[in-house]
Amino acid sequence: MLGRRKNQDYRSREYLTAGEVSRLLKAAQSYGRYPARNYALVLLAFRHGLRVSEICEMRWDAISLLDKEIFITRKKGSDDGVHPLPDDEIEALSKIKEHRDPENPYVFVGERGKPLTPSAVQRLLNRLGAVAKLDVKLHPHQLRHACGYFLINSNYSTRFVQDFLGHRDIRHTERYTKLNSRRFNTIDWNRTED
Numbered sequence: 001m002l003g004r005r006k007n008q009d010y011r012s013r014e015y016l017t018a019g020e021v022s023r024l025l026k027a028a029q030s031y032g033r034y035p036a037r038n039y040a041l042v043l044l045a046f047r048h049g050l051r052v053s054e055i056c057e058m059r060w061d062a063i064s065l066l067d068k069e070i071f072i073t074r075k076k077g078s079d080d081g082v083h084p085l086p087d088d089e090i091e092a093l094s095k096i097k098e099h100r101d102p103e104n105p106y107v108f109v110g111e112r113g114k115p116l117t118p119s120a121v122q123r124l125l126n127r128l129g130a131v132a133k134l135d136v137k138l139h140p141h142q143l144r145h146a147c148g149y150f151l152i153n154s155n156y157s158t159r160f161v162q163d164f165l166g167h168r169d170i171r172h173t174e175r176y177t178k179l180n181s182r183r184f185n186t187i188d189w190n191r192t193e194d
Contacts, residue, residue, distance in 0.1 A: 013136070015145035018153075020134055021046050024125075027132035033111075036099075038124060040092040041108050041116075044070075045140065048083050049147035049165045051075050052118045052140035058107040060097070065090050078166035148176040 016024070021042075028038040045055050053075045062071040068085045085093070096107070106115040116124075121140050129138040136142070144165070151161045162173040177183075 014142060015149045016046075016134075016136065016138075016142050017146070018150055020132075020136065021143070021146050021150075023132040023134060024128055027128045031128055031131050032124075036092065036095040037108060038128065040089075040096055041121070041124070042128065042143065043089060043092055045143040046147055046150075047086075047089065048072055049144045051144055052121050055108060055121060055140065056115050056118060059105045060100075060107055061105060063093060063107070065094060065097075072166065074166040077168060079163075079168060081163070081166055083164075145176075148173065152176040153182055 025039060025042055025046075028042045029035050031038055041055060044050060044058075048070065050058075050072070051074075054073065057073070062073065063085070064070075065085070068087075068090060070083050070085050070089075072081050072083055074080050093107070100109070101113055104113055108116045108121075110116055110120060118140065125138045125140060129136065148161055148165055151164065152158070156164075158170060158173050158177060161167075161176060162170050165173065167173045
């Protein structure tokens with residue numbers, strides 16, 4: 001029986017750049033019957049470094065629009081945390097909240113009112129990637145990696161990123177420092193040897 005191959009057999013990198021995330025967000029704003037939901041899902045997954053299970057299980061009682069905070073319940077042994085909600089995230093969440101069933105506790109739901117499944121999020125990202133004309137084979141965890149990559153490239157410390165993403169072991173965070181091409185910008189290729 002054939003098993004799943006290694007990730008590098010499917011794609012050459014496991015993250016999205018900030019520009020690719022922007023294109024994905026733009027595609028989400030206009031795709032399908034639920035563009036407000038799609039946009040909020042991609043925005044929050046990226047900005048808070050959410051795993052697909054954390055997206056699917058996100059509940060309204062973890063979000064305080066009044067206090068502009070979200071409680072992140074992390075999976076896979078990571079540390080939970082509270083993150084601020086910037087105004088654009090509050091606006092995105094408010095748009096989907098005004099059309100929700102008040103009896104349904106889940107933030108990201110499908111047509112039948114059930115929480116989105118990981119495979120539904122995967123299908124959505126595949127469609128959004130096609131609309132955005134991205135040349136990367138997408139999967140939901142790339143948004144979490146994109147968050148770490150973005151924060152490290154924005155010169156936040158490894159410890160800060162570790163805390164933000166809920167990593168208990170800093171070795172999981174250090175992968176993002178290896179992806180920071182800006183650390184090599186100091187190389188002077190025009191220097192000549194005497």
